[in-house]
Amino acid sequence: MGGNSPCASCKLLRRRCAKDCIFAPFFPSDDPQKFAIVHKVFGASNVSKMLQELPIQQRADAVSSLVYEANARVRDPVYGCVGAISYLQNQVSQLQMQLAVAQAEILCIQMQQEPSLPDQQMEADEKSFVTPNNLNSLPQFMNYGTSSNVTIQEPLKRESLWT
Template sequence: MISGRCAACKNQRRKCPSDCIFSPYFPPNDPQRYLTVHRIYGGSNVGRMLQKTPPYVRARAADCLYYEAQCRIEDPVYGCFGIISQLVQQIHNTQSELTKTQAQINILEFQTPQVEMNSSIEQFQASWFE
């Protein structure tokens, strides 16, 4: 096998052209990356998406396609949405806990001056009646 072919061209058993859209994003040493994306989106669709994407964001687009494909394989129903929903729920729970903690702090801060004032009054009364 020729080592210069990208994972996509190896998978399709073709010669890798010099201007191959896949080669920068699907290297030959990581064939699973291309196979994962190919399984969910199909090779021609991935090529089309990469061609329509501006060159300066293609690497990120390829990374996103790979991540989304992995999520879809792990969870065919929800995919990335399932992970996002879990994270949103965790944020909501954390915000609720933070609100409760802030309320408890406010209550304690309100009670502290009352305790200090009561102890000052007791000290004054004790000194008055001596």
């Protein structure tokens, strides 16, 4: 940058912003909070070393990651962004379970509304019933539950659907 308007890092560190300032492209003077939080968590020297070790085309992504991690560390000093990721993964698991329950309820209602089926059709219909054995054949949006910590309990007995 050099000259009139120093970048946010040079402004915060109270130094002259050189033309080849490594921070200038990523920490503009109009967003001083962005560098302030990164500096608080990582330190200017460490950030400078990290950026110098990276190819120029990867530096913007690295700065974006540093800003995200610094914000997460300020909110949660122990877990940082790992805590946020864990929280979101738990939410996804809970929503997948709610979806599975809702789909099972829909299936139960549909089964109750169907008229009596002949024995051979009933046997064929049982194959479409959700059990641990055919869980992998469910539509793609249901398969997410198979890779999470969801424990599948014993399948429902068919008689319990009509009682």
